[in-house]
């Protein structure tokens with residue numbers, strides 16, 4: 136076992152509500168696991184468990200792994216610590232008790248792609264948030280909320296955004312339910328408490344009525360302000376529960392022996408005390424696409440070689456970038472680096488709306504139904520893809536395109552019904568051609584191969600939309616050996632001689648995947664948005680940002696920067712915290728890559 140610090144020992148010894156704060160790697164997670172085991176050992180009655188709640192599934196996997204590695208936690212204690220995400224815990228409560236707040240008895244989850252489709256029209260009407268004034272933004276939010284409520288209460292389709300509010304209503308309204316929850320989970324640990332939203336805080340408050348609460352937080356790692364995390368949240372907790380407050384401070388166990396945390400902390404104030412920091416390296420690259428990506432690929436290959444040389448199999452290297460767009464670009468480059476560099480195998484934690492909806496199109500085509508409305512169904516799914524792939528910010532072109540496709544299909548069907556040939560220039564032609572090509576694909580009963588065969592038919596076909604779908608669907612990793620979707624598709628083939636239920640199986644697999652907590656933490660090379668890195672740890676981290684595009688000497692655009700446009704103006708505290716979180720995810724080394732002629736403003740001394 137690790138030798139706990141005196142502060143960690145206080146946490147272990149203290150009873151009642153607690154607030155534990157500390158910087159990255161200060162040992163909050165570790166001590167809370169030992170605390171949970173102690174409670175399991177000393178206080179729980181049969182059937183009771185300690186609940187550990189976290190925001191992200193990847194954190195859940197990390198916690199489960201840490202529990203497994205903790206030699207001082209017995210297997211009985213282990214089985215009495217339940218680690219879950221807020222989403223999944225809330226969903227369990229809603230499924231069983233949701234009717235108490237007026238939800239239909241049968242409810243289902245409206246997944247993010249489904250929600251994006253349902254809200255696309257409203258979102259399009261208002262345009263992107265950044266172009267709205269406060270009143271318009273409030274109006275847009277209110278309309279989105281009303282539609283989400285309608286979907287939940289009238290149709291029983293509940294989207295993730297509503298979970299916390301509904302559970303809060305449930306618990307606030309029922310002392311009996313609060314008591315029942317406290318019987319099942321007398322102690323609840325909240326990870327990353329600084330990021331609790333207003334509705335989640337209502338849930339925490341209601342639970343604290345009967346349960347013992349332990350909140351773990353690092354105020355400086357607060358990066359979810361844009362979705363309602365409140366800087367005063369820790370004070371709310373102190374005021375509501377008078378918890379014992381332990382500050383683990385800036386102890387650093389993650390990257391001991393390096394200056395990674397020191398550098399991370401100094402990023403917050405822009406006062407740099409050293410010329411060189413052990414564990415931190417900088418790579419300044421020229422501001423052009425070829426040289427920037429060549430520099431990145433070189434850094435990735437070098438880091439990978441260092442990690443492979445350790446002989447460990449579970450090494451991890453994260454490439455953290457500021458925007459979604461950059462994540463896609465980097466992922467594309469690694470998949471197909473220039474020159475004779477072979478593909479760099481990696482996982483990209485990109486937004487899944489596009490890939491999921493793309494996967495639905497492929498699944499539908501795998502069914503090879505040969506039904507009379509095949510074409511209609513395919514066009515419908517393409518339209519769903521177009522409406523949903525932009526997530527919370529649907530593209531104007533995409534929505535217009537969906538409307539155009541639908542009306543072209545209506546005309547196509549009208550002409551056929553009237554005994555006429557469809558117009559020669561109809562946009563439906565290439566879709567119909569690809570559909571007919573997919574029908575010729577001979578399925579072999581291996582879901583992986585068959586999936587790829589259909590995807591290749593789309594990728595090689597004449598329809599640009601389906602080509603985009605094929606490309607997006609490459610990001611789907613649900614068909615890996617031994618996973619549920621693959622097994623279910625295999626079973627479907629065995630039982631029916633074809634993939635008759637591929638679409639349903641695919642949809643279900645994504646919902647299950649969202650709640651699955653058993654997956655291991657990410658290993659290998661991972662490309663990730665900086666915002667998503669919170670709570671994670673990797674052996675090495677590369678932070679890679681965009682560069683300015685110049686015409687002559689003048690900067691015309693400066694996309695994908697850690698600080699918007701790389702300008703030192705306005706409140707930069709969120710950007711600083713975000714940068715610090717990214718830098719401090721590494722155990723042994725962080726490489727910061729920034730353009731030579733326009734170095735990240737946060738790296739300049741104050």
Ligand SMILES: Nc1ncnc2c1ncn2[C@@H]1O[C@H](COP(=O)(O)OP(=O)(O)OP(=O)(O)O)[C@@H](O)[C@H]1O
Nearest residue numbers: 137138139140159160161162163164165388389670
């Ligand atoms: N007292 C200790 N002595 C030595 N190592 C420790 C100690 N406490 C924790 N560690 C190790 O340090 C690393 C970081 O700890 P942990 O994950 O608990 O930090 P954390 O505060 O939860 O970090 P973050 O907020 O960044 O997620 C882990 O690998 C853990 O095993």
